[in-house]
Amino acid sequence: MTTQTFSVTGMTCEHCAGAVTGELKELSGVTDVTVDLVAGGTSTVKVASAQPIDEQDVAVALDEAGEYRLVAQ
Amino acid sequence: MTAEATGFDDQPADVVLTIGGMTCASCAARIEKKLNRMDGVTAATVNYASEKAKVTYGGTVRPEDIIATVERTGYTAALPSPPAGSRDAAAGTERDEHGDEAGAWWQRLLISAVLAGPVTLVSMVPALQFDNWQWLALTLAAPVVVWGALPFHRAAWTNARHGTATMDTLISVGVTAAFVWSLWALLFTHAGAPGMRMEFTLPNARSGGTHIYLEVAAAVTAFVLAGRYFEARAKRSSGAALRALLDMGAKDVAVLRDGPGGRSEIRIPTDRLAVGDLFVVRPGEKIATDGVVVAGASAIDTSMLTGEPVPVEVGPGDGVTGATVNAGGRLEVRATRIGSDTQLAQMARLVEEAQNGKAAVQRLADRVAAVFVPIVIALSLITLAGWLVAGGSATAAFTAAVAVLIIACPCALGLATPTALLVGTGRGAQLGILIKGPQILESTRRVDTIVLDKTGTVTTGRMSVASVHPIAGGSTDEVLRLAGALEDASEHPIAKAIADHARDAVGTLAPAERFVSHGGRGVAGVVEGHAVVAGRGSWLRDEWAMTLPDPLLEVVERAESEGRTAVWVGWDGLVRAVIVVSDTIKATSAEAIERLRDLGLRPVLLTGDNGRAARAVAAQVGIDAADVIAEVLPAGKVDAITRLQRSGRVVAMVGDGVNDAAALSQADLGLAMGTGTDVAIDASDLTLVRGDLRAAADAIRLARATLTTIKGNLFWAFAYNVAALPLAAVGLLNPLIAGAAMAFSSVFVVSNSLRLRRFPAAA
Numbered sequence: 001m002t003t004q005t006f007s008v009t010g011m012t013c014e015h016c017a018g019a020v021t022g023e024l025k026e027l028s029g030v031t032d033v034t035v036d037l038v039a040g041g042t043s044t045v046k047v048a049s050a051q052p053i054d055e056q057d058v059a060v061a062l063d064e065a066g067e068y069r070l071v072a073q
Numbered sequence: 074m075t076a077e078a079t080g081f082d083d084q085p086a087d088v089v090l091t092i093g094g095m096t097c098a099s100c101a102a103r104i105e106k107k108l109n110r111m112d113g114v115t116a117a118t119v120n121y122a123s124e125k126a127k128v129t130y131g132g133t134v135r136p137e138d139i140i141a142t143v144e145r146t147g148y149t150a151a152l153p154s155p156p157a158g159s160r161d162a163a164a165g166t167e168r169d170e171h172g173d174e175a176g177a178w179w180q181r182l183l184i185s186a187v188l189a190g191p192v193t194l195v196s197m198v199p200a201l202q203f204d205n206w207q208w209l210a211l212t213l214a215a216p217v218v219v220w221g222a223l224p225f226h227r228a229a230w231t232n233a234r235h236g237t238a239t240m241d242t243l244i245s246v247g248v249t250a251a252f253v254w255s256l257w258a259l260l261f262t263h264a265g266a267p268g269m270r271m272e273f274t275l276p277n278a279r280s281g282g283t284h285i286y287l288e289v290a291a292a293v294t295a296f297v298l299a300g301r302y303f304e305a306r307a308k309r310s311s312g313a314a315l316r317a318l319l320d321m322g323a324k325d326v327a328v329l330r331d332g333p334g335g336r337s338e339i340r341i342p343t344d345r346l347a348v349g350d351l352f353v354v355r356p357g358e359k360i361a362t363d364g365v366v367v368a369g370a371s372a373i374d375t376s377m378l379t380g381e382p383v384p385v386e387v388g389p390g391d392g393v394t395g396a397t398v399n400a401g402g403r404l405e406v407r408a409t410r411i412g413s414d415t416q417l418a419q420m421a422r423l424v425e426e427a428q429n430g431k432a433a434v435q436r437l438a439d440r441v442a443a444v445f446v447p448i449v450i451a452l453s454l455i456t457l458a459g460w461l462v463a464g465g466s467a468t469a470a471f472t473a474a475v476a477v478l479i480i481a482c483p484c485a486l487g488l489a490t491p492t493a494l495l496v497g498t499g500r501g502a503q504l505g506i507l508i509k510g511p512q513i514l515e516s517t518r519r520v521d522t523i524v525l526d527k528t529g530t531v532t533t534g535r536m537s538v539a540s541v542h543p544i545a546g547g548s549t550d551e552v553l554r555l556a557g558a559l560e561d562a563s564e565h566p567i568a569k570a571i572a573d574h575a576r577d578a579v580g581t582l583a584p585a586e587r588f589v590s591h592g593g594r595g596v597a598g599v600v601e602g603h604a605v606v607a608g609r610g611s612w613l614r615d616e617w618a619m620t621l622p623d624p625l626l627e628v629v630e631r632a633e634s635e636g637r638t639a640v641w642v643g644w645d646g647l648v649r650a651v652i653v654v655s656d657t658i659k660a661t662s663a664e665a666i667e668r669l670r671d672l673g674l675r676p677v678l679l680t681g682d683n684g685r686a687a688r689a690v691a692a693q694v695g696i697d698a699a700d701v702i703a704e705v706l707p708a709g710k711v712d713a714i715t716r717l718q719r720s721g722r723v724v725a726m727v728g729d730g731v732n733d734a735a736a737l738s739q740a741d742l743g744l745a746m747g748t749g750t751d752v753a754i755d756a757s758d759l760t761l762v763r764g765d766l767r768a769a770a771d772a773i774r775l776a777r778a779t780l781t782t783i784k785g786n787l788f789w790a791f792a793y794n795v796a797a798l799p800l801a802a803v804g805l806l807n808p809l810i811a812g813a814a815m816a817f818s819s820v821f822v823v824s825n826s827l828r829l830r831r832f833p834a835a836a
Contacts, residue, residue, distance in 0.1 A: 015100050015147070018235040039440075065103065 001031070003048045006058060010068040011035070011043050020045065023065035027057055042071060088136050090126045092119060094148040094231055107146050108139065120425075126150065147235060178302035185221035185298055188213045189291035196288035197812055207259060207285060214287040218252040222294040224301075238446035239439040240486060244297050246446070247482020248290045254475045255285035286479055289811050296819065297487025304491050317752040318421045318734065321396045326361035327353045329405065346411050354404045356564065362395040363410040371401030372565060372593065376528065376730060383536070383638060384566065386593035400564060401590075420707050423735035424756055427711060438490055441787055449481040456802045469804055476801035480811055483794045485818040489786035492826035497779035500832050505747075506772045507760040520742055520773060522717055523669050526728035527680035527690055530746055531766065532656040534729075536566045538574035539637060542628045543650040552650040554579045556607050556642040558600040562588040567638060568596065570654050571607075591616075595641075605644040607652075613641045619648045628653070636686025656686070658693055665766035666695045668835060672773055674725070679713055681705055681732055710736035727761075727769050729753050742776070744769055771834050782829055789821040 011017055017035040024033045024047055032048040047053060055070065062068040095101055101121035108117035108126065113134035119126040128139055136152060143150035192210045195201045225248070228241035327338045329351045338353060343361050346352065351367060354360050360373070372384035375397050384400045387393055393406060394416045412418065453474045460470035498508040528534045541549045557575020560568035562585045576582055585605075588598035594616070595608015606617055610629060613619045621641070628651050629639040637655035641648060666676050677700040678691045687703035702713050714736050717724045726733070726740035729749025734756040737743035743757030748764035759776075761768040793814040800806055 015095075015235055015237065016103075018237060019103060019147070021236070 001048065001050060002052050003046055004053060004058075006045045006047065006055075007042050007071045008045050008062060008068050009042050009071055011037055012039050016065075016068070017043070019065040020062060020068060023061040024058065027053060027061055029053065086131070087127065087129050088139065088152070090128070090136070090140065090143070090150045090152060092124050092126050092143060092148055092150050095121055095124065100148065104143055104146055104148060107142055111139070111142055114139070175302065175305040178298065178305045181221055181224075182295065182298040182302045185217045185291070186295045188217050188221075189288075189295040192217075192291045193288040196285075196808060207287075210285075210287045211256070211259060214252065214255075214291040217291045217294050218248055221298060222248050225294075225297070238443050240436075240442040242446050243442045243449075243482055243486065244293065246450075247479060248294055250475050250478035251286040251290035251293075251482070254479065255287045255290070258285050284807050286808060286811060288808065289479060289482075289484075289815065292815060293482055293484045293487075296484050300487035300489075300491040303495055317750075317755050318417065318424060318731065321731065321752070322415075322417055323359040323361045323396065327355075329353060344412075346408055348408055348411055350408045352406055352408065354399045354406060356399055356401060356403065358399055360393050360395055360397050360399060360404075360406065362408050363415045364393055364395075364406040364408045366391050366393060367405045367407050369402055369404040370593075371399055371404050374398040374400050374566075376534070376732075400566070420731065420735060423708055423711055424738050427735050427738035436490070437783060438486060438787060441791070442486075445481075445791070449478065452481075452798065452802065453477040459802075460804070465804075473802055473804040473806075476804065476806035477798060480794055480797045480801040480806055480814065483790045483818060484815040485786070485790035485822040488819060488822050489790045490783050492823055493779055493782040493786055493829065496826045496829040497775060497782065497832075500829055501759075501772070501775050504771055504775070504832075504834050505762040505765070505768055506775060507747075507762060508776075509758055509760065519777070520723045520725045521674060522677060522722045522724045523674040523769070523773075524677045524679050524714060524717070524724060524726040524736070524740065525666075525696075525766075526726075526730065526733050527678055527682055527687055528656060529729035529749055530727050531662045531678065531690060531694055532658050535657065536570035536638075536654050537657045538570055539632075539653045539655045541650060541652050542625060544622060544625065544648065547649055549650075550579055552642055552652070554583070555600050555603060555605050555644055556640075556650070556652060558582040559585045559588070559596060559598050559605045559607055561585065562598065563590055563596050567640060567654050571640065571652055600644075603644040604646075605642070607640055607642045610639070610641045613643050613648060617643065617646075619643050619646065621648055625651045634685060635689040636683055637689075656690075658690060659764075659766060662766050663694045665769060668767060668770035669773070670695075672770055674773070676700065677702065677717070679705065679710055679726075679736070681707075681710075707732040707735055711739050714739045725769075725773065726757075727766070728757070729764075742773075744772060767835070774835070775832055778829060778832055782826055785825050786822045789825060790818050793818040793821075 008020065011020065017037045021033045021035055024030055024045070027047075027049075029049045029051050030047055030053065031050065034046045036044040036046075038044075047058070059070045062070060092101075092104060095104070101119040104126065105117055105119040108114055108119070108128055111117075111130075111134065113132035114128055114130045116129040117126065126139075126143070130139065140150040140152075192214045195206050195210055222245065225241040225245045228239065229245035232239055232242050323343050325340050325342050326346055327340050328346070329336050329338055346362055352361055352364075354371075356371070366387050366389050368389060370386070370388040372386050373393055374384050375394065387404070392409075393404075395410075396415075396417045410416075456477050457470050457474035460473050461467070465473075494508075501508050525531050541552055543549055543552050553571075553575040557572050557579065560575075561572040561582050563569075572582065583601050585598035585600050588596065590596050591608065591612070593609075594612040595606055597604070597606040599605070606613060610621050610626075614621055625641075625648065629641075632639045632651075632653040632655075635655070637653050640652045640654060642650045642652060669676055676696045678687055678696045679702045680687050682703060684701070684703040687701050688698055691698060691701045705713060710733065714724055714726060718739075718741070723742075724740050725742040725744060726737050727744045727746070728734075728737050729746035731750050731752045733745075733749075734752045737745060737753060737757040742759070744759045744761055745753040745757040746764045747754070747760050747762035754760050759772050761772065797806070797810050797814050800810060
């Protein structure tokens with residue numbers, strides 16, 4: 001069980017947080033997602049999973065959810 | 074094959090859908106992304122502000138598929154009602170929609186208030202409690218809770234599906250809890266007995282089961298509906314700016330057609346103009362569309378694009394822009410761009426993009442609720458668990474748990490923002506500040522930069538005579554008498570400035586005979602028997618063989634270095650004077666800039682006019698030369714604002730012209746001069762009615778004061794209820810406490826808002 005923390009930009013409201021959570025949860029192996037929303041700024045997303053997730057997959061999932069981008073920590 | 078709107082062959086079809094459930098621009102972006110990813114969809118745009126999606130599709134995609142995709146993303150989509158035939162019909166529909174919205178809230182409010190009134194009265198006053206009163210209260214309160222609060226229930230449900238909570242969730246949960254609890258109490262406890270009276274005793278643990286909270290359910294609903302109604306009334310259509318822009322084009326145009334009998338002129342609607350058509354523009358008319366001058370020479374008023382007050386000279390071969398005004402002579406123009414390719418259409422797109430790009434900040438009250446609701450629900454569960462663990466009965470446990478839910482619903486929450494906005498906007502109106510978008514006042518970021526348009530905002534936009542310089546031994550009055558009379562015959566703004574000034578100085582002007590206008594070079598005529606000429610120095614020298622004296626040349630050089638225009642005047646073969654004409658700076662502008670600085674704002678001058686004029690004006694009003702951005706087109710103005718925003722500043726903008734509209738939309742706070750164009754007024758958030766720049770400082774202070782009041786109101790709305798939470802958790806809640814919390818918080822919110830009435834204008 002590992003937890004990875006990502007910085008994500010582009011979220012402005014709770015709907016965004018919900019969409020991001022939904023998309024990330026669909027990645028295989030992900031057990032839990034928590035979003036610390038900073039509207040209009042850089043939000044923190046914690047992903048708990050059985051195995052570490054590839055950052056690339058996370059970026060793709062974020063892109064699928066909307067205009068969200070991974071930024072360097 | 075049915076006659077549905079399927080794309081067949083390779084013909085793409087278009088559909089416009091109304092999208093519901095979006096709370097911010099990111100939602101729109103997400104839907105847009107999903108739609109664009111659909112097979113068969115060639116283009117999709119979703120506009121958050123107008124709640125519309127426009128999709129171009131082909132192949133086997135059907136509108137139903139598009140709707141399904143939107144719904145899968147978590148929103149609603151519907152085909153709009155039968156399309157409007159003309160632009161005016163569409164405009165009317167949108168205005169109606171907003172009127173309807175306020176009307177719908179009013180209806181709901183009225184009925185709920187009418188029902189809630191008696192319920193509250195009879196619940197609060199024991200003397201009025203006749204036998205079986207509680208059943209009447211139930212009957213009256215039921216429609217309020219079920220129908221009156223329906224918008225909140227619906228919104229709460231949608232939010233729950235997304236896993237979020239807003240103010241609607243809080244209201245819905247509280248009202249439902251109060252009602253369901255009361256219903257249960259009436260049916261299953263002795264609260265339903267005919268002789269029941271609700272007394273107002275101090276809280277004691279035994280009376281938990283007999284309380285009903287119908288008045289809480291009904292009154293809270295009524296209060297929150299009142300708040301929504303006020304807000305709906307204040308909302309103005311955001312599409313107004315775009316419509317006003319598009320209305321600016323000429324409606325019809327005189328086209329020259331070659332026929333059997335030679336060339337003839339036909340008037341056709343501008344829509345039917347085609348690229349390559351030759352059309353005529355008479356003095357005073359609007360140019361129908363972008364094109365190139367084929368014949369004729371004139372001066373064009375381009376203030377729409379550049380803000381420059383001085384008309385631009387054009388002749389054959391020069392390009393002209395649609396919707397600008399021909400100030401001089403007759404022109405024949407060949408159309409090069411029509412419809413959505415024209416400059417005017419591009420400006421409209423700029424405005425639309427700027428409006429779309431603004432992510433609406435989530436409403437303050439909703440943000441508070443998003444945090445508060447989960448806490449309350451948790452508290453309620455903890456209370457339930459706590460009671461059961463402590464050995465209490467299931468009834469007592471539920472009583473306490475539900476009591477927590479009931480008391481947590483702040484009655485004044487729905488009024489906190491609207492009352493402050495109402496009083497704030499009212500006070501603003503008294504001070505000549507019209508606040509259009511209430512939401513903008515909630516923006517919690519503090520403005521630190523204020524961008525000012527030059528022409529019409531800092532300056533009057535009208536040319537006026539700055540100084541008159543007669544030659545040695547000459548008289549100013551004589552110069553004005555003769556030059557004024559001559560210029561009176563011309564329509565050019567510079568001529569009018571001279572003529573008006575002359576009239577003020579010497580009275581009635583003599584008529585000018587044999588008046589001839591020589592395009593951009595000057596005018597000539599006979600006044601009082603003298604052959605008078607006025608115009609460019611080079612023209613007087615070359616055409617009229619007049620020598621230009623050195624002292625006057627120095628005057629001209631100095632004037633031009635300040636971006637002013639110099640008009641040479643001569644009669645009977647000799648140069649007699651130079652008249653310097655310039656845009657006038659408003660008397661109040663310098664003071665206004667100082668006040669804005671005092672508020673902590675950095676002023677920036679942004680103009681389409683030339684750099685020298687801009688810097689001269691900036692120096693006179695107190696703006697640093699480094700903060701002057703000149704010679705920018707409308708798109709450039711938007712870029713300037715965006716650049717400032719990207720560097721982390723919160724930007725307010727003051728403008729008046731059509732060329733400011735997009736920038737005003739892009740700015741965090743847009744202020745329009747009431748004396749300016751309708752387009753600018755519609756594109757901005759605040760209007761300074763009297764065109765006095767000092768009101769901008771007042772407006773910023775008022776916005777800040779209103780925001781502070783809203784925050785204070787939210788605090789008080791919650792404070793009393795939160796204070797009562799512990800009482801509810803231990804089962805000591807009774808309608809007296811609930812009613813007191815409601816009353817106190819509402820009174821405080823309203824009186825706090827009324828304090829805004831005493832907001833002072835700066836001395």
